[in-house]
Amino acid sequence: MTHSITINLSHKSYLREPESTELGRKIISESIKLIDTLGFEQFTFKKLAAEIGSTEASVYRYFENKHKLLVYLVSWYWAWVDFNVSYETHNISDPREQLSKALDVVAAANINDPRTPHIDEKVLNRIVIAEASKVYLTKEVDHDNQEGFFYEYKQLCHRLAKMVQEINPEYAYPNALISTLLEAAHHQLYFAEHLPSLTELKGKQLAQTEASKFLRHLVFAAINPTMQLN
Template sequence: MKHLLQNIKIGVNEKTFVKDPESSDLGKRIIENSIMMIHELGFEHFTFKKVGAKIGSNESSVYRYFENKHKLLLYLTSWYWGWLEYQLVFTTNSISDSQEKLKSAIKVLTQTVSLDASFSHINEVMLNEIVINEYSKSYLTKEVDEENKEGYFEIYKRLIIRMVEMIIAVDPDYPYPHSLSSTVLEGSLHQYFLKEHFPSLTDCDQHISPTQYLTHLVFNSLNTGDNG
């Protein structure tokens, strides 16, 4: 799959940026170092001035690519969901059995992330941890409805709909496919957060992964026909 992804560009809503950071070496360095700094400092303490100093440029050069750090966070999280979507499509496309396809999809969307050499300027492990800790800050805003209309969350929503279709393929009569699908995606982030920060509030640990828990949750919610 890594070879297949080498020539793929992750499509992100153009409204998240002023100039496409993928279009220049400077833009890629801004993305690379922003990920590292947000991961290290947290989103609240991250500033364009700090990333400018890190890359040996001035603050204004960062503003040529992103209007503000909220738009940068929207870009980074959208890129992450797009990267996951490509993995989901490539992994499940050739699986004909509906249950196996759903199990594979859950695994792709909830497993521990590894570095992908196809995108050398993006550390997917750090970005995954940013999504776990910071993603909610991209939509818990007064502007969320307007930004939703503008399509900022389109890739995230598309991922959920892909799993909705797989859930329906397994159990067409299940009445809550959208709720279950969004629970898997959000639940994965939440379980990783709890595992790291509030371990007494989750059963996930070094022996039980969020993938195991969420696979159990999904298949115990659906009628798979195994007991008929």
């Protein structure tokens, strides 16, 4: 039997917690599908309301605008990845093994999770790849940062950066390495599917396994160039 999990965010990009009601969960579920289909620019609350059989006013009771909704979706995704990294690594004492497992989790973040039945992580992953930069490449980024809108992403980065520091306390760029690595994980899988000449990762079936190998090579070569890589 698969047990459900609940992901809670540390900030209030929402006006009402969508996880707390059936309508809220439906707003999240259908917004993911609609943004994936239309793209964020063409997505509107009016179109979302039509999909869920409700009114625009009901959507606005949960989110002030569609930017705040995108912040929620992207933050939820990173919180879910962080939850999985924590869950899969908490019994591993060796920091190298711990980091390797964490990178496997990151590479597998385009797979739907049956523990969250109202959210399709495979689709959400595509949205994060295509639209996540719109969350922070804005004029309001500093204000949004003060509001804690990027906490979940930073928490995941810091968790992985701590593993890097445990392996090599002298390495000077753990956070820069991990934030670069997370972007690379997304882009390489995207390239494998859509722009294959930009990567050696090939095919949908092998891309995830190859992505894990590439991420391990990237991070361990940076941490310690003389370290033997598997």
